[in-house]
Amino acid sequence: xxxxxxxxxxxxxxxxxxxxxxxxxxxAPRTAxxxxxxxxxxxxxxxxxxxxxxxxxxxxxxxxxGAAGAEPPGLGVVEGDEIPYLxxxxxxxxxxYANRMKLDPELKCYMPGVPRxxxxxxxxxxxxxxxxxxxxxxxxxxxxxxNMGAPTKSxxxxxxxxxxxxxxxxxxxxxxTSQNEDTWFDRSGNFHSDSLHVVExxxxxxxxxxxxxxxxxxxxxxxxxxxxxxxxxRHVEKNAQLLEFKCVEFAEELLYGHLRKxx
Amino acid sequence: xxxRFLTSIAVGLLAAAxxxxxxxxxxxxxxxxxxSARTADGQPxxxxxxxxxxxxxxxxxxxxxxxxxxxxxxxxENEKRASQRAAAPxxxxxxxxxxxxxxxxxxxxGHATLAKSLRTSLIVGPEGKVPPxxxxxxxxxxxxxxxxxxxxxDSYENRALSERCILWPNEGPPMLPAGYNADLxxxxxxxxxAILQEMIHDVRVIPTDGRPHLPQNVRQFMGxxxxxxxxxxxxxxxxxxxxxxxxRNSTEKLHVVExxxxxxxNTILYEFTAEDPATWAQPxxxxxxxxxxxxxxxxxxxxxANYGMRNILSGARSDDREKGSx
Numbered sequence: 001x002x003x004x005x006x007x008x009x010x011x012x013x014x015x016x017x018x019x020x021x022x023x024x025x026x027x028a029p030r031t032a033x034x035x036x037x038x039x040x041x042x043x044x045x046x047x048x049x050x051x052x053x054x055x056x057x058x059x060x061x062x063x064x065x066g067a068a069g070a071e072p073p074g075l076g077v078v079e080g081d082e083i084p085y086l087x088x089x090x091x092x093x094x095x096x097y098a099n100r101m102k103l104d105p106e107l108k109c110y111m112p113g114v115p116r117x118x119x120x121x122x123x124x125x126x127x128x129x130x131x132x133x134x135x136x137x138x139x140x141x142x143x144x145x146x147n148m149g150a151p152t153k154s155x156x157x158x159x160x161x162x163x164x165x166x167x168x169x170x171x172x173x174x175x176x177t178s179q180n181e182d183t184w185f186d187r188s189g190n191f192h193s194d195s196l197h198v199v200e201x202x203x204x205x206x207x208x209x210x211x212x213x214x215x216x217x218x219x220x221x222x223x224x225x226x227x228x229x230x231x232x233x234r235h236v237e238k239n240a241q242l243l244e245f246k247c248v249e250f251a252e253e254l255l256y257g258h259l260r261k262x263x
Numbered sequence: 264x265x266x267r268f269l270t271s272i273a274v275g276l277l278a279a280a281x282x283x284x285x286x287x288x289x290x291x292x293x294x295x296x297x298x299s300a301r302t303a304d305g306q307p308x309x310x311x312x313x314x315x316x317x318x319x320x321x322x323x324x325x326x327x328x329x330x331x332x333x334x335x336x337x338x339x340e341n342e343k344r345a346s347q348r349a350a351a352p353x354x355x356x357x358x359x360x361x362x363x364x365x366x367x368x369x370x371x372x373g374h375a376t377l378a379k380s381l382r383t384s385l386i387v388g389p390e391g392k393v394p395p396x397x398x399x400x401x402x403x404x405x406x407x408x409x410x411x412x413x414x415x416x417d418s419y420e421n422r423a424l425s426e427r428c429i430l431w432p433n434e435g436p437p438m439l440p441a442g443y444n445a446d447l448x449x450x451x452x453x454x455x456x457a458i459l460q461e462m463i464h465d466v467r468v469i470p471t472d473g474r475p476h477l478p479q480n481v482r483q484f485m486g487x488x489x490x491x492x493x494x495x496x497x498x499x500x501x502x503x504x505x506x507x508x509x510x511r512n513s514t515e516k517l518h519v520v521e522x523x524x525x526x527x528x529n530t531i532l533y534e535f536t537a538e539d540p541a542t543w544a545q546p547x548x549x550x551x552x553x554x555x556x557x558x559x560x561x562x563x564x565x566x567x568a569n570y571g572m573r574n575i576l577s578g579a580r581s582d583d584r585e586k587g588s589x
Contacts, residue, residue: 244483
C-alpha cells in the first residue's frame with residue numbers, strides 16, 4: 001500500500017514538473033556519420049514572403065487577379081515584430097513598397113537570397129553529406145552549398161551569398177556573408193545592403209518539423225541585429241520531389257515586353 | 264550578348280587550341296572502377312567538384328574515318344601543335360585582342376584541368392557522329408527555321424533558350440561540357456544524388472529510392488531523373504522532357520540513360536545513351552571523363568545579369584526605326 005501511494009505521488013510530481021518546466025529537447029535521428037539528420041524536403045507555412053511583419057489581409061496590387069491576388073494575413077516572423085531601421089532607411093522601405101511592382105526582385109525571377117529563400121511559398125530540399133550540405137530551392141532553381149569544413153572566405157559577392165556551417169548540438173548553424181544588395185526580405189520592400197550578415201539556425205523539433213531562426217545584422221540599414229523565427233515543415237508525401245520552377249519565362253514579358261517589335 | 268561572345272570565344276579556343284601544358288596521356292578504353300571510396304552510408308562515392316572540360320569534339324572529325332582512338336604519339340603531337348597555336352598572340356586590332364584578356368577569368372583553356380582521353384570523339388562507335396535526323400525530324404527543323412526566318416529579333420520568344428537563360432545546351436541530361444566553366448558538384452545524401460552544374464546553376468536532385476517517373480503530363484526542360492546503383496555505377500534514367508528542350512533537335516520522346524562510374528580517385532567516367540524514335544533511327548552513346556578539381560562552384564547568375572537580351576532587342580528596335588518600319 002505504501003509503495004503504491006509513493007509511486008502515485010511520484011507520477012503526479014513528474015507530470016507536474018513536465019507541465020511547468022521546459023519540454024524535453026527533441027533529439028534528432030542521426031545520419032550514418034552520426035550527425036543530426038536534416039535530409040528532406042521542407043517548406044515554411046506562413047505569409048512571411050508577403051510581409052515578414054504582422055499584417056492583416058489586403059487587396060493585391062493587381063485588381064485583375066481578384067481574390068487570388070490578395071495578400072494573405074499573418075502574425076509575422078520578426079521577434080518583437082519590430083525591424084530596427086535607421087531613420088533614413090525606414091523611408092526607403094516605404095518607397096520600396098510604393099514601387100514594389102517595379103522593384104521587387106521576386107517579380108523578375110531573381111534569386112531570392114537568404115533568408116527569403118527559406119520562406120518562399122515553394123519547397124526546398126536539404127541534401128546532407130559529410131563534407132557539405134546542399135540547400136536546393138525550387139524557386140528559380142536557386143541553390144547554395146554549405147561548407148561544413150574549416151570556414152572559407154567568399155571569393156565574390158553573389159545572390160545566394162557564401163555559406164559556412166557547423167553543428168552546435170543538434171542545431172545546424174550557417175553563417176552567410178557576401179550577399180549582394182539586390183535581394184529583399186519580402187514583397188513589402190523590407191531590404192538590406194551588401195553588408196548583410198545572416199546567421200541561420202536549423203534545429204530539429206520533431207520528426208517532421210524544424211525550427212528556423214535567422215539573426216540579421218546590417219549596420220548600414222539597421223540600428224541593431226534582429227531576429228526572425230518560424231517552423232519549417234517536412235513534405236511527408238511519399239512522392240514529394242522538387243519540380244522545375246524556371247520562372248525566367250514568367251518574367252520576360254515584364255522585363256522585355258516593351259522591346260517587342262511593333263507591327 | 265556578352266554570353267554569346269564569351270561562348271564564341273570559348274568555342275574558338277576549343278577549336279583552336281589543345282590546351283597548353285595539359286597532358287593528355289594515357290586512357291584505357293575499358294572502365295576501371297575504384298571501390299575504395301564509399302560514403303558514410305555505404306554508397307559508391309561520387310562526391311566532389313568535377314570538370315568535364317575536354318578538347319575532344321563530340322563528333323569525330325571527317326578525316327579520321329572509323330578511327331576511335333589516337334595513339335599516345337599522336338596525342339603528344341596534337342598537343343605540341345596546339346600549344347604552338349595557343350602561344351601565338353591575337354592579331355592586333357581584332358576583337359579577341361582588344362576586348363578580352365583570355366588569361367583572365369578562366370577563359371583560357373590552358374587554365375582548365377582536363378581529363379585524360381585518347382578518344383577521337385566523345386561519341387563512341389565506328390560512326391563517331393550523332394545519327395542523321397529522320398525525315399520527320401528534318402521537316403520539323405526546316406519548318407521551325409522557316410517560321411523563324413526574318414523574325415529572329417522580334418522578341419525574347421524568338422531567341423534561343425540559352426540566350427534567355429532558361430536552359431543551356433550543356434545542361435542536359437545528357438550533360439555535355441560547357442564552353443567555359445565546365446564544372447559540376449556532386450553531393451550525396453541518403454536516397455539522393457544531387458548534381459549542381461555551374462552553367463547555369465541548375466541542380467538535379469535525383470532520387471535513388473526506386474520510385475516511378477513523374478506522370479506523363481508533368482514535363483520539365485531537364486526532364487525527370489531517377490537513379491539506381493548497379494554495383495559501383497550510378498545509372499540515371501531520364502524521361503518527361505518538354506518538346507522545347509530540343510536536345511540536338513529531339514522531341515519530348517527523348518530518353519536518356521546516364522552512367523557514372525568512379526574510375527579512380529580523380530576520375531569519373533560519365534557515359535550516356537540518348538534515344539528518340541521521332542528524331543534518330545537508332546540510339547547513340549558517348550563517353551566523357553570528368554576530372555576532380557580543387558575549386559568551388561561559383562554562382563552563375565545568368566538571368567540576373569542578362570543585359571545581353573535587353574541589348575539585342577533594343578538594338579533590333581533601333582534598326583527598325585532606322586529602316587522606317589516602325
